[in-house]
Amino acid sequence: MSVVIETKALEKIYSESKFPVHALRGVDLQVHKGEFTAIVGPSGSGKTTLLNIIGGLDRPTKGRISVGGVDIAHLSDNELIEFRQKNIGFVFQSYNLIPVLTAKENVEFIMLLQNRSKEERIRRTESLLNRVGLGDRMDNRPGEMSGGQQQRVAVARALASSPQFILADEPTANLDSKTAGSLLDMMLEMNREEGTTFVFSTHDSRVIRRARRVITLVDGLIDSDEIREQ
Amino acid sequence: MGAISSLLVLSWRNIWRNKRRTAITIASIAFAVFFATILGSIQKGAWDNTVDNVVKFFHGYLQVHKEGYSEDRTINKAFPLTEELLQAGSMDGIDGTAPRLESFALASYKQYTKGALVIGTDPTNEDKMTDLKNRLVEGQYFDKSRDEAMIGEGLAKYLNMGVGDTLVLIGQGYHGANAAGKYPIVGLLKFGSPELNKRMVYLPLSTAQYLYSADGLVTSLALIPSSREVAERLEPGLKSKLSEIGYEVEGWQDMIPELVQVRELDTIGAIVITMILYAIIAFGIFGTILMMTAERRYEFGVLVSIGMRRWKLALMVWMEIIFLALIGVLIGFLLSYPVVLYLHHYPITFTGEAAAAFEKFGTEPIMPASLSLSVFVRQVLVVFLVTAVLACYPIININRLKVVEAMRS
Ligand SMILES: Nc1ncnc2c1ncn2[C@@H]1O[C@H](COP(=O)(O)OP(=O)(O)OP(=O)(O)O)[C@@H](O)[C@H]1O
Ligand SMILES: [Mg+2]
Numbered sequence A: 001m002s003v004v005i006e007t008k009a010l011e012k013i014y015s016e017s018k019f020p021v022h023a024l025r026g027v028d029l030q031v032h033k034g035e036f037t038a039i040v041g042p043s044g045s046g047k048t049t050l051l052n053i054i055g056g057l058d059r060p061t062k063g064r065i066s067v068g069g070v071d072i073a074h075l076s077d078n079e080l081i082e083f084r085q086k087n088i089g090f091v092f093q094s095y096n097l098i099p100v101l102t103a104k105e106n107v108e109f110i111m112l113l114q115n116r117s118k119e120e121r122i123r124r125t126e127s128l129l130n131r132v133g134l135g136d137r138m139d140n141r142p143g144e145m146s147g148g149q150q151q152r153v154a155v156a157r158a159l160a161s162s163p164q165f166i167l168a169d170e171p172t173a174n175l176d177s178k179t180a181g182s183l184l185d186m187m188l189e190m191n192r193e194e195g196t197t198f199v200f201s202t203h204d205s206r207v208i209r210r211a212r213r214v215i216t217l218v219d220g221l222i223d224s225d226e227i228r229e230q
Numbered sequence B: 001m002g003a004i005s006s007l008l009v010l011s012w013r014n015i016w017r018n019k020r021r022t023a024i025t026i027a028s029i030a031f032a033v034f035f036a037t038i039l040g041s042i043q044k045g046a047w048d049n050t051v052d053n054v055v056k057f058f059h060g061y062l063q064v065h066k067e068g069y070s071e072d073r074t075i076n077k078a079f080p081l082t083e084e085l086l087q088a089g090s091m092d093g094i095d096g097t098a099p100r101l102e103s104f105a106l107a108s109y110k111q112y113t114k115g116a117l118v119i120g121t122d123p124t125n126e127d128k129m130t131d132l133k134n135r136l137v138e139g140q141y142f143d144k145s146r147d148e149a150m151i152g153e154g155l156a157k158y159l160n161m162g163v164g165d166t167l168v169l170i171g172q173g174y175h176g177a178n179a180a181g182k183y184p185i186v187g188l189l190k191f192g193s194p195e196l197n198k199r200m201v202y203l204p205l206s207t208a209q210y211l212y213s214a215d216g217l218v219t220s221l222a223l224i225p226s227s228r229e230v231a232e233r234l235e236p237g238l239k240s241k242l243s244e245i246g247y248e249v250e251g252w253q254d255m256i257p258e259l260v261q262v263r264e265l266d267t268i269g270a271i272v273i274t275m276i277l278y279a280i281i282a283f284g285i286f287g288t289i290l291m292m293t294a295e296r297r298y299e300f301g302v303l304v305s306i307g308m309r310r311w312k313l314a315l316m317v318w319m320e321i322i323f324l325a326l327i328g329v330l331i332g333f334l335l336s337y338p339v340v341l342y343l344h345h346y347p348i349t350f351t352g353e354a355a356a357a358f359e360k361f362g363t364e365p366i367m368p369a370s371l372s373l374s375v376f377v378r379q380v381l382v383v384f385l386v387t388a389v390l391a392c393y394p395i396i397n398i399n400r401l402k403v404v405e406a407m408r409s
Helices: A047-054 A077-087 A103-113 A118-131 A147-160 A177-194 A205-210 B003-015 B019-059 B083-088 B123-130 B153-159 B205-211 B228-243 B257-294 B297-305 B310-345 B352-360 B373-390 B392-400 B403-407
Strands: A003-014 A021-032 A036-040 A062-067 A088-091 A165-169 A198-201 A213-218 A221-227 B062-066 B094-109 B112-121 B136-139 B149-152 B166-172 B178-189 B200-204 B220-225 B247-251
Touching: A003 A047, A021 A047, A021 A221, A036 A047, A036 A177, A036 A205, A047 A062, A047 A165, A047 A198, A077 A088, A088 A147, A103 A118, A103 A147, A103 B003, A118 A147, A147 A165, A147 A177, A177 A198, A177 A205, B003 B310, B019 B228, B019 B257, B019 B310, B019 B373, B062 B228, B083 B228, B094 B123, B094 B153, B094 B205, B112 B123, B112 B153, B112 B166, B112 B205, B123 B220, B149 B153, B153 B178, B178 B200, B178 B205, B200 B205, B220 B228, B228 B247, B257 B297, B257 B310, B257 B373, B257 B392, B297 B310, B297 B403, B310 B373, B310 B392, B373 B392
Parallel strands: A036 A198, A036 A213, A088 A165, A165 A198, B112 B200, B149 B178
Antiparallel strands: A003 A021, A003 A062, A213 A221, B062 B220, B062 B247, B094 B112, B094 B166, B094 B220, B136 B178, B149 B200, B166 B178
16 A cells, blocks of 8 residues: 655654743654554644644654655645645544535535536535535535534545545544544545545544554654554 | 635625624724715815806916016006917817906096906906806996996995996006096996905906007906816916917916915815824724634634635635725715715805805805715725725735644634
């Protein structure tokens, strides 16, 4: 399987505050196409920091990060924005969606940014929203949907851009465990049936149980990396 | 939805997210436009009216004199009406000419005497140019074929004479000749300006030429333009053309420099008031912009994260602000237009002391609002300039936005 994400001796030091914080202290990581990877670890262990660097939202202090073979730490701000738009799907903890757009329009929006044709946009939007189980919610705005439904729309949007992988920092943190479970089931299904690569962080043990690879961070270092056969 | 039109849709929907704040912002812009438009219209209208009155009723918009007349207004600078001059009067935009012979004389009746300004003019053309007939309050309008005079009401009162009495004029004619004559009064004229009222004597042109021994000569040739705008447009060309052959052309602004100055001062005053008004409104708009940007930091962070270019995001926010301005300006106009229209047809009218001040300039004591598009256009320009400057804030803000920080809640 081809390598999608690769980091080498990745370090991140936050030095804006009085005491510099060594959030990542040399992370070596490879994520392959089609993996369903959970990043876990105690609060403050560096999960968000790692995901931000992998996603091209932040830059490492030292070490290398390449996504799809591109050394993204050396791209300019505008190149990075372009790169994220074409290569990475994002699902954040909450408030992912543009509140004034309907579910359909939110999914379509990312493809508008990519200048895709209208027919393709409409076709993909409808099939993706059906796929995440929201065929009957297409014309609702985020305010009219539950948290779980909003996260499903966010996943649909992330998929709509045809990214190399989807990055999700605690996508279930604001959901009750039942809803969290069904969101994860949906993501797993996408992973199994379409080979979509997911990298997400979580604290939720029931979510961790569903992951096929679990990377545990402790104090900015990989403590364990476990691949489970399912 | 194309990429840019989708931004338009987004902007439009975004401004209605906080309906109350949007309503307040729009209302404040509308109020400023409403107020400034009415103020500007009245101000411009009042001055247009004053200038039209003063200039039209007495001086005419364009006057041709012999070179040097404007410094030394003497009858010795009289000139014959040559072909070349009359040609100037037949150019496009000039409806006709009114030749005049003006000088001073002592006017007397029985034991009373007073210095007077004598204007010899063609009765028909003069009326066409200055509506002189309308100023007649007693008697009848003078006839060019008879040696008769019309005088200001105030002069008649001073000399204690009336229609039917005979006025004696004594003065100095062309190049020192004696000037004396007796003229029956056929009509009394009323001028807004008391000064004119006490001094004006009108004679038919040929009568005046005979009185001053200036046969065939005039001191000024007024050109009658179809409008003030036309006069202002033709003025520079005429000036240079006629100066080559020994004449000077005075525009209305040359003839009444004091009035022009007062108008400028007054205009600056109104501009300052309007600027203060807009400055206050600008703070309000800025407040809205600040809140709009601050409370949407997370959202902006998400949009840049998923790959929206900053300039697109900035354009979206900029359009939101422009939408607010546009709606505000539109509502301001819709509200002010009926008021301006009303004040145009039913002008504010002054009485008492204020009226007297107007009359001193020889104008009616009314302030009709101007319907001129320029007043409206200026408001639009000011509002867009102000909002465009204010809109720089979110644009800068978005360009500096650090995604990770914006999204750390
Ligand atoms: N901008 C920053 N400036 C300074 N220190 C920071 C900054 N961001 C994160 N940190 C610190 O870096 C360390 C790692 O933070 P990070 O957010 O990556 O942890 P996390 O594993 O995501 O924690 P959580 O489970 O609570 O989300 C922490 O000690 C945190 O306080
Ligand atoms: Mg975190």
